[in-house]
Amino acid sequence: MIRRWLPHPALSVALAGLWLLLNNTLAPGHVLLGAFLGWGIPLLVGPFVMPVPRVRRPLLLVRFLLRVILDIVVANLHVARLVLGPKGRLSPAFVEVPVRIDDEFVLTALTSIISLTPGTVSASLSEDRRTLLVHALDAPDAEALVAEIRTRYETPLLEIFECSNT
Numbered sequence: 001m002i003r004r005w006l007p008h009p010a011l012s013v014a015l016a017g018l019w020l021l022l023n024n025t026l027a028p029g030h031v032l033l034g035a036f037l038g039w040g041i042p043l044l045v046g047p048f049v050m051p052v053p054r055v056r057r058p059l060l061l062v063r064f065l066l067r068v069i070l071d072i073v074v075a076n077l078h079v080a081r082l083v084l085g086p087k088g089r090l091s092p093a094f095v096e097v098p099v100r101i102d103d104e105f106v107l108t109a110l111t112s113i114i115s116l117t118p119g120t121v122s123a124s125l126s127e128d129r130r131t132l133l134v135h136a137l138d139a140p141d142a143e144a145l146v147a148e149i150r151t152r153y154e155t156p157l158l159e160i161f162e163c164s165n166t
Contacts, residue, residue, distance in 0.1 A: 005039075007046040012038040050105050053161040064156045068113055071152070075118040082119070082138055093139040094123065097132045097146050100154060103163030113153050120145075 006012060016038030023030050042049070055061055082090060101107045107129065111122035114134055124133040139145045 005043070008042040008049060011042045011049070014038075015041055050108070052105050053103050053163045055160060056162045057160050060156065061160045064160060067152070067156075068116075072117055075120075079118040079137060089138075091138050091140040093136055093142060093145075095134050095136060095139055095142045095145050097134055097149050099125075099130055099132050101158065101163065102129075103161065106157050106161050106163050110153055110157055114149065 016034040019034035019037055020026065020030060023034075099107065099110070101110060107125075111125070111132065114120050114122045114132075119137040121135045122132060123135045125131070126133075134145070134149070136145055
């Protein structure tokens with residue numbers, strides 16, 4: 001019964017806390033409005049929130065997140081150098097990356113990480129959800145890009161989360 005009225009308690013607390021942080025006050029009106037938003041928003045969007053698989057290796061998750069942040073910073077510098085340099089050095093390409101992830105949340109995380117990293121964008125996912133089409137600003141070696149995505153992102157995600165893979 002409680003899940004019906006409070007479908008995502010952690011999200012509710014996070015939204016209420018975010019509201020209070022954004023308003024920088026603990027005034028009773030804002031606390032009440034934050035609580036209302038924290039209750040109402042998850043209730044309205046509950047059917048659209050996908051289940052998150054259990055994290056089986058939390059320390060690896062922390063290390064992985066740090067790696068992703070570092071990769072984003074390094075990719076920003078690399079893209080800036082490419083864009084500011086001669087145009088002939090660019091080797092843009094669409095690359096098909098075979099995917100082993102079955103879980104919808106983990107697959108979304110993978111595609112988001114690829115798109116967040118400057119110079120690459122997740123362009124499409126095949127109907128059978130086994131091939132991800134990635135556009136890279138500079139991909140002189142398609143196999144190297146596929147191997148990098150699989151080793152730096154896909155394999156750690158499969159190790160971090162409890163999800164099936166093929």
